[in-house]
Amino acid sequence: MSTQDTSALRERLADQFKSFVDPAFVLAEESERKPYECDGLAAYRHLPLIVVLPETIDDVQKIMRICHAEQVPVVARGAGTGLSGGALPLENGVLLSLARFNQILDIDKPNLCATVQPGVRNLAISEAAKPFGLYYAPDPSSQIACSIGGNVAENAGGVHCLKYGLTVNNLLSVTIVTAEGELVTLGSGGLDAEGFDLLALITGSEGMLGIVVEITVKLLPIQERAQVVMAAFDHVETAGQAVADLIAEGILPAGLEMMDQPSLQAAEDFVHAGYPVEAAAILLCEVDGDNEEVSEEIARVRQRLTDSGATEVRTAKDDNERARFWAGRKAAFPAVGRISPDYYCMDGTIPRKHLPYILREINRLGEVYGLRAANVFHAGDGNLHPLILYNGNEPGEIERAEAFGGKILEACVEVGGSITGEHGVGLEKINQMCAQFPPEEITLFHAVKAAFDQQGLLNPGKAIPTLNRCAEFGAMHISQGDMRFPHLERF
């Protein structure tokens, strides 16, 4: 499209949008569009054609009908904290921000659920439910800022998902506007709905199947008590075996996290969590429940970890120490950011038993590429975050980091894992999709999208690669100066 045509289209869309959206929320000037040029993956930037911030569901339907008629693609955006470029705008497309959909519509105590708009922050739901003795379980680390609509788009997890499940396990219904501007509800007021489970299908679909405009989430009763144990190990393998031993013992921790030496050293230097810095790895194991249950379980956890070869086992003596133990873990990313000019965060998942192999493989690959990695690991559910340390100012290091990261993800796929556990494919990992899925399955994914969005107008080009771009590589690079929302905890 020529520059002239682009300007004409922008003007035409702006005029139409302004007929029902407050003109202050239709952003057509370059300076107004600039803040929307990237999400949490700041390495990729596109200036959107136009930005619109609708206020009502009816507005969203009208916008989609206009875009459908004009054949203009649309990218929906929540809080913009995503780490894979899922909300990266398109230069020829509308950026539809749901930031004004920020109301908690109902806390329904009798039915243990909350109905919220998609722009509501994850943590705000639990805060609103607290007076009723309830909370929303999935707790991605960016929960103070990330929006629940984005959580649905990414099927967000959190530290507690081994026990309490992912977003998909904690939804009752989602109302979407389709590519054609129709309003439909997936799910029901009960625990199941008639027909196919489209609620499960849309969860984690990265804005490719519909625009989420209303969400009903399950609320759980707040547990009486939570307690965390920290255990130190002098070999990473021993720590990995201890995780398997805990599970074999019949213990289902509410959270189970591992950090290797470089990560825990960096975290200790950064937040002084009280970690034993001489350890090769530490485990953090949290149990929750009522008072009696937690006491019983903590005793079992301590015994098991000791028997499994922990060199030190420490129970947080109070809420302060518990918060400190977690603070170190939650600050691992920025802590690693302090010891290296740049780092590149991976998000692979593996069957847990392959952890020692993958860690050895990361070390081996590190030597091949001449780069180091620090590892943090959601040990309970096999989600590994290797942080590749590099210096973007050194010629060739970015490329080496990218290649290193790609090899790690391929190694995860080889042992039966996945290229992304919780950050999503977005644009970042679109090429690694080809390592995980053969062409027939990728073709089927495109057909699933077309079932919802025949013209391919919703977030096109993300999450599912076209078959002929499978050879390229993309990556998430975070320079200290570049990282958006650096104050957010990320893990």
Added chain:
Amino acid sequence: MSDNTQQLIDQVQSAHTNNSTLKIVGGNSKDFLQACTANDTLEMTSHAGVVNYEPTELVLTARAGTPIVEIEKLLADNGQYLSFEPPHFSENTTIGGAVASGMGGPRRPWGGAPRDVLLGCRLLTGTGDVMRFGGEVMKNVAGYDVSRLMAGAQGSLGVLLEVSLKVLPAPSKTITLTQNLSETEAHQTMRELAAKPIPLSGVCFANGQLYIRLSGAHASVNAWSKKIGGERLAENNTFWERLRDHQLDFFDRSQPVWRISLPPAAPSLACADSTLIDWAGGQRWIISNAAPEQIKAEALNLKGHAKQFYGNALPEPWAMSSQVALGPIQKRLKETFDPKRIFNPGTHANL
């Protein structure tokens, strides 16, 4: 205990070529719910066996024709269980049928449904292609979650060849308390219990009794059972199994028995002659002689849905969503996975 994949592929490809249709049959224990009109059957029970199970990974992968009783025995030997408590309508019930039906047992509100524990599957599509979705890992957001879409799809989107399920450590202690209450009192009590951090694993009102099942750590179960109070049900009482498998007297096959899925605090249904409340209110079983349209309208009005299970001459097809805009989307999904509509014709209405 064998891998019958090739024979199944051959049969599907042959049906695809010859424009014939197939009814996917596992243990045939849910035949009373299938309005399928296919000309031939695709027999799944010979495609059986646990493919992979390592207790410390909390994942079990089995071929679809594996009997549930066999899987539950294997898990129990390792101190684990299927948290969704699948119904055993007969001892031949298979894991593939359990997942395809989407049904969860009395533990459903706390332990989830097949959709919640299904991590991955191998799927035989209507073109005879074998595809793999999801995997054996707990978290996986690469690509659309096609495997969960298969849970509850009643085989209309393809043949589940293998399923990978998240399994969990079995609770170390379970007890059941009963209280003599009216339906209204019982409903109110169950909602109060559900709002507290109690290790509940079943809450049901049947025949003038509220049944409260607690499962978890010894200390916790004992402490809560004292706080809640009521008669302790004998450990050899099989109430929960009979509820799960519809063997209680309430599920009289000669009566019109309906399942209503509702918000758990929704009021009693006006059209019910008698009611059994399960899932702490979220699943009502009613006997009703009202017109089917009236029962469905009342359920819809309460933000739920209704389906007749027993007492009808012929099984009623499973309903698809009645929202107009979803109609074409559901049809296009069907055509994506099964373009010639080979699988389970008639199982779903308006598909």
